Amino acid sequence: MAASDYTALTPVLADALPDSGPAELQCFVCETCNVQYAPSATPPPGNCPVCADERQYVPQSGQRWTTLAKLGSGHRNAFQRMEPQLLGIGTEPKSGIGQRALLVSTKEGNLLWDCIALLDGATRDIVTALGGIKAIAISHPHYYSTCVEWSRAFSAPIYIHTKERAWVEAVRPDAIAEHFHFWEGDQQPLFGGLSLWHLGGHFAGAQICHWQAGAGGEGALLVGDIIQINPGCETVGVMRSYPCLIPLSDATVARIQTRMARLPPYRTVYGAFWYQVMKDAGGKIEYSLERYRKWLSIDDPEIA
Ligand SMILES: [Zn+2]
Ligand SMILES: [Zn+2]
Structure with missing residues (x-):
């Protein structure tokens, strides 16, 4: 079975793959405003756009991401x-x-x-x-x-x-x-x-x-x-x-x-x-x- 075939498997099976396997997509949630973003393999790059806007703020300690499960x-x-x-x-x-x-x-x-x-x-x-x-x-x-x-x-x-x-x-x-x-x-x-x-x-x-x-x-x-x-x-x-x-x-x-x-x-x-x-x-x-x-x-x- 080619490595690329694993992408069609359920997340449970995908978890069992070696580290080099395809990363599971997650919807990351900004810790400061709690807005959830579209699925991605890693946290979105840069700051949360909602917090980077002048009406919100990015904390002095920097951008942090979480997930709904966490x-x-x-x-x-x-x-x-x-x-x-x-x-x-x-x-x-x-x-x-x-x-x-x-x-x-x-x-x-x-x-x-x-x-x-x-x-x-x-x-x-x-x-x-x-x-x-x-x-x-x-x-x-x-x-x-x-x-x-x-x-x-x-x-x-x-x-x-x-x-x-x-x-x-x-x-x-x-x-x-x-x-x-x-x-x-x-x-x-x-x-x-x-x-x-x-x-x-x-x-x-x-x-x-x-x-x-x-x-x-x-x-x-x-x-x-x-x-x-x-x-x-x-x-x-x-x-x-x-x-x-x-x-x-x-x-x-x-x-x-x-x-x-x-x-x-x-x-x-x-x-x-x-x-x-x-x-x-x-x-x-x-x-x-x-x-x-x-x-x-x-x-x-x-x-x-
Ligand atoms: Zn935010
Ligand atoms: Zn508001």
Whole structure:
């Protein structure tokens, strides 16, 4: 049997090959942002493109790669019921950026909003018992994580705004045709009273989700960090980069205000992290964006 014939064998048999045999392909995961890349025999060359972008960072200690299997040996997922039809799923101890995903249940199926890297057997069993996943939608590239693994496990398409297509091409060019659904325009209805809304700002294609039945039928918003809920959960901020403190222009914030004004009513806003739950949210985002624009325009010698 020629050495090249081994490439068609299962990974188990390939493992038994001598070192000179063909290397097994793996999907490497960036340790800093937890985004998973297309299969390769060795870690991708250079830095993770998501972390090398000015909105993220490569740690001082340098780029590090892991795999989903390695993540699973040192981490587990925690689940928390946020409201009757909304389950938070987050990894402990913290992995990557540390966001938690949200599983929204509707009579027409479940939506996974944003994503986390760790998809282990227990998580699979729990989500399956809750009805699986009908669709996945992710606010922006920082939370892509292992969305292709989730998409494959639950046969669920991943909804991304078309203005983010270049990021998907940079991260998972191998999986675009099979797993990603790009949408255009201001709004994309999903199912069960869920709809995606293009907001921009942090990323040109950034999207948020409106859930009609959320907050006891008064409406909820799932915003990732496209709108960042501040400590205390009474105000929000919007920025091009949060870790790297890059602001947005007045014109961009004004555009976000206009886009927010088109949304259906909502009472609760869920951010990307466990503590980020803004209750009685009416007016709080509008107030915060107005405050932001005020400070962009103030030129006060007393604070200069
Ligand atoms: Zn990264
Ligand atoms: Zn982000």
